[in-house]
Amino acid sequence: MQNNYSKVVLITGASSGIGKATAYTLMEKGFKVYGTSRKIASETTVKAKKGNGFLKMIPLDVCSQESIDNCIKYILKEESSIDILINNAGFGIAGSVEDTSFEEAFKQFDTNFFGVLRMCRAVLPKMREQKNGLIINISSVAGLISIPYQSMYSASKYALEAMTEALRIEVKQFGIKVSMVEPGDTKTGFTAKREYTHNSLNSVYSDKFKKSIKTMERDEQNAPSPKLVVNAILKIINSDNPPIRITAGFSYKILVFLKRLLPSRFVEYVVSKIYS
Ligand SMILES: NC(=O)c1ccc[n+]([C@@H]2O[C@H](COP(=O)([O-])OP(=O)(O)OC[C@H]3O[C@@H](n4cnc5c(N)ncnc54)[C@H](OP(=O)(O)O)[C@@H]3O)[C@@H](O)[C@H]2O)c1
Known part of the structure; x- marks a missing residue:
């Protein structure tokens, strides 16, 4: 692979939160960053304060194959x-399992899981041709520890964890590396954009749901900035042999470690005390 400082990076969901912080950090380090958003009609470019790095924002909806094809075609015309592909775009739908319609469950998976699948399938032919590449999937601690009233979000991230582990082995033969970052609560636009299932505020689960949501929102809004996650992404980019996953933040690393050691019923007790 060429020197880090001239690498081309594609980050999905770079208009806000973790994606935006990553895009600006990489641009300042000299990378050619293509960031995406559904909300822009045409490209806009920001140049790094020093050096040749830039961030070009281009339109992309990871739920639309046509939009993905246009995005990849655009980048390959320029570069x-x-x-490096960073699959970061994502959002959350909250509500009890019983209150979740199939359409709501699919909508959650369409962005957080199928969106990543579409993006990987779109860049892999080019990465195989190059005989190198790096894919970083932004998962979540909720992809390792399931959270009540966020079951579809957790399920989409568990599915992402499973696909990432398999993909990593499959593409190693082509010189392509795959890794995940698992953020815990992070202060971003995620909280304000969280969707609720259609009858979550008017169902037999509503009282517990509301308490649970209040806890989640308080924790997210009091959480650290995306810096921890950006540092984990940088660690992967700078590694010759990136790990399968990095859980961002010391307390979450401990939590994930304890989940592997402790009996499942104990973990369930702790999670239900926090969220239910
Ligand atoms: N914040 C947390 O506590 C937390 C914890 C664990 C994991 N994560 C994960 O971190 C990632 C980034 O989230 P964030 O916290 O930075 O949230 P955010 O501030 O809401 O940013 C989400 C980004 O995803 C983009 N996006 C959403 N749906 C999209 C779609 N269909 N196609 C293309 N882009 C789409 C949004 O762009 P536009 O709306 O401009 O298109 C936005 O830039 C997500 O995968 C999330 O699951 C977050």
Whole structure:
């Protein structure tokens, strides 16, 4: 792979939160960053304060194959490679399992899981041709520990964890590396954009649901900035042999470690004390 400082990076969901913080950090380090948003009609470019790095924002909806095809075509017209793909776009739908319609469940998976699948399938042919590449999927601690009233969000991230582990083995033979970052609560636009299932505020689960949501929102709004997650992404980019996953933040690392050691019933007790 060429020197880090001239690498081409594609980050989905770079208009806000973790994606935006990552895009600006990489641009300042000299990367050619293509960030995406559904909300822009045409590209806009910001240049790094020093050096040749830039951030070009281009339109993309990871739920639309046509939008993905246009995005990849655009980048490959501008650049000769796509070196790093960061699958960051995502959102959350909250509500009890019983209150979740199939359409709501699918909508959650369409962005958080199928969106990543579509993006990987779109860049892999180019990465195989280059004989190198790096894919970083932004998962979540909720992809390792399931959270009540966020079951579809957790399920979409558990599915992402499973796909990422398999993909990593499959594409190693082509010189392509795959890794995940698992953020815990992070202060971003995620909280304000969380959707609720259609009858979550008017169902037999509503009282517990509301308490649970209040806890989640308070924790997210009091959480650290995306810096911890950006640092984990940088660690992966700078590694010759990136790990399968990095859980961002010391307390979450401990939590994930304890989940593997402690009996499942104990973990369930703790999670239900926090959220239910
Ligand atoms: N914040 C947390 O506590 C937390 C914890 C664990 C994991 N995460 C994960 O971190 C990632 C980033 O989230 P964030 O916290 O930074 O949230 P955010 O501030 O709401 O940013 C989400 C980004 O995703 C983009 N997006 C959403 N749906 C999209 C779609 N269909 N196609 C393309 N882009 C789409 C949004 O862009 P536009 O709306 O401009 O298109 C936005 O830039 C997500 O995968 C999330 O699951 C977050």
